[in-house]
């Protein structure tokens with residue numbers, strides 16, 4: 001992550017964690033690349049080996065990596081998961097949020113970021129059941145009615161991996177991202193010595209014991225290859241309209 005400094009070349013990309021930035025740094029980013037990434041996460045059971053905040057850490061890590069290559073700010077991850085694995089399969093250590101609340105938060109954050117003169121706002125969700133995506137889309141739809149000069153999008157990391165990797169839940173893909181972004185929070189040694197299942201363990205996808213930080217890095221490279229041109233195209237569109 002580049003530190004925002006006024007000695008940098010005029011065309012240097014500037015990015016940062018929104019909450020860590022002082023006003024002049026935010027103004028410099030707004031002038032060059034008025035893009036805000038809003039990582040969206042959850043607090044949800046991710047089997048015994050992974051922390052409940054995995055979706056938040058994953059979406060924040062991905063957003064920071066994209067912003068470093070495109071410019072823009074990254075908000076703190078919002079841990080409001082709709083239809084978590086608690087109502088779905090009964091797993092504890094999960095804070096389940098209504099679609100109404102998630103939509104309302106998305107709507108207000110989007111409107112506020114537009115009011116702060118961000119022209120492109122991307123909600124990036126690391127928790128992606130259809131109910132979550134629909135709730136964020138609904139919030140964005142309402143924000144579009146109010147903030148007509150800002151472009152809003154809802155993305156999910158599992159849609160940014162092409163055919164290379166499959167989004168999962170606490171499986172090898174998510175565990176690899178977590179090992180890349182927050183390695184100390186994973187402990188594969190606590191897993192039982194048997195095949196893992198959705199009903200018994202809350203794992204969907206390939207076995208998390210196939211995960212590695214190197215695989216996490218390869219996954220991130222795929223996401224960047226797909227996401228960076230999309231952000232740059234949105235920035236180019238914005239310039240054409242000016």
Ligand SMILES: [Zn+2]
Nearest residue numbers: 055169170174
């Ligand atoms: Zn997850």
